[in-house]
Amino acid sequence: MKKLINHPEQVVRDMIEGVVLAHPDRLKNVPDTSVLIRADAPVRGKVALVSGGGSGHEPAHAGYVGKGMLDGAVCGEVFTSPTPDQVLAAIKAVDSGEGVLLVIKNYTGDVMNFEMAAELAEAEGIQVTKVIVNDDVAVENSTYTTGRRGIAGTVFVHKIAGAQAENGASLQDVERVALKVIENVRSMGMALTSCTVPAAGKPGFSIPEDEMEIGMGIHGEPGTHRAKIAEADSVASQLLSLVINDMGLQEGDRVAVMINSLGATPQMELYVLNKTVGQTLKSRGIQVHKTYVGEYMTSLEMAGCSISVLRLDEELAELLDADADTLGWK
Template identity: 70%
Template sequence: MKKLVNDPNQVVIEMMEGMLEAHPEQLKRIPGTTVLARKDAPVQGKVGLVSGGGSGHEPAHAGYVGKGMLDAAVCGEVFTSPTPDQVYEAIKAVDSGKGVLLIIKNYTGDIMNFEMAAEMAEAEGIQVAKVVVNDDVAVEDSTYTTGRRGIAGTVLVHKIAGAMADSGASLAEVEAVANKVIANVRSMGMALTPCTIPAAGKPGFHLGENEMEIGMGIHGEPGIEKSEIQSADSVAETLTNKVLEDLKLESNDQVVLMVNGLGGTPVMELYIVNRKVAQLLKEKSIHVHETLVGNYMTSLEMAGCSVTILKLDQQLQELFDAKAEAIAYKK
């Protein structure tokens, strides 16, 4: 294992300490926790937004803490759900009296622990709502998941729900718009190489020198097929067509497109994939309102990418276009 770490069991804490040193004007750590929150949390008159999950997906989720996005992110151990008490501390830290929305990726451990935390907070009189992101069209049920997995589309839920919360909307209104994003966003990914959890010290799965896997999950969960490595255009076509088939877009629809790297793929290659995805959308007269290319939700050093498409209406477009100032995303 070749990694720039010290103690493999301290990577999350040391990562958080490094983030705090880099962004002291934006972030604070809730003492005794693995929660990173907005420096000014709780923000009065605003619904609080909390997300999180296992670490190893950076910049998700702490990179999206900031004005117009999340109020706090809970950092679990690598690829491991944060414990209920950590999520509970995050809820308390961001509640200003208007309630808190939990944005959860669809993994069994995350759902169980976030729901337990919500019950603890509600027992203290805090209003809590929950949404579950399930944008991955690759497989219906998989390792750690009943139903579809939550992957890079989660970032767009953070953005749009964050804008809605910033507008002073109620908890019910923020929850409704988050669910609207979830209903209109789809993603699918692929992997060229495995990744290594620091504490494990060896790759989580095996792909041959000339192999790739289509539909791979962000923790290395199996996809829909292994095959010989294909060209960037072929991969882009496979991912995009599967997403479009599920999303059922029509001519002249407006979308946000995200081509997301999994941590080990050069940005050069992501732009090559984006070139083909853009061509496919133009051929179908689907208009791209904005394109995001880069590492938004990674899998440590896994090589590969995912394609995410969000169908917009006027409300979602206005909220997507609203100002945001997080570490990893500025609008």
């Protein structure tokens, strides 16, 4: 294993301390926790948003803490759900009295631990509601989930629900908008290589040099099938067609698109993929309101990508375009 770390069991702690040292004006660490919150938290008069999960997906989730997005992020160990006490610490640190929305990716451990933390917070008089993101169209059930997995489309939930909260909306209205995004976002990914969890010290699986895995999850969960390496046009078409068909996109629809690197895929290749995505949507009469290309939800050093499509109406488009200032989204 070749990684720029100190001790595998300390990698998340070291990362958190490094983030705060780099951005003390933006983020602070809740003492004795793995929680990062806005430097100005709690923000008076505003519903707070908390998300999180296992580390290794950076910039998710701490990279989306800031004005217009999340108020707090809980950093679990690599690919491991954070514990309920850590989530509870985040809720208590960001609550201003207006309530807290938890944005949870659909993995069994995340759902269980965030829900337990919500119950504990409510017992202390904090109003908490939650949404569960399940945008991955690849498989219905997988290694870590019942139902579809939550992947890069979660970032659109952070952005749009965060904008609604920044506008001073009620907890119920922020939840409504978050659910609206979840209903209208779909994603599909693929991988060219595995990745190495520091504590394991070796790749979790192997993909032959001449093969790729379609539908692989962000923790290395199996996808739909393995296939021979194909050109970017073919890969983009496969992923996009599954997303379009699942969403039932039609001529005249307006969308936002995210071409996401899983960690080791360079921007050059992402833009090559986006050429096919953009041309295909245009040929179908689907209007692309905005395209995002880069690293939004990674899987350590895995080579591969995901494509997310969000169907927009006027409300969602306005909130997507609203100002945000975080490390991972500007």
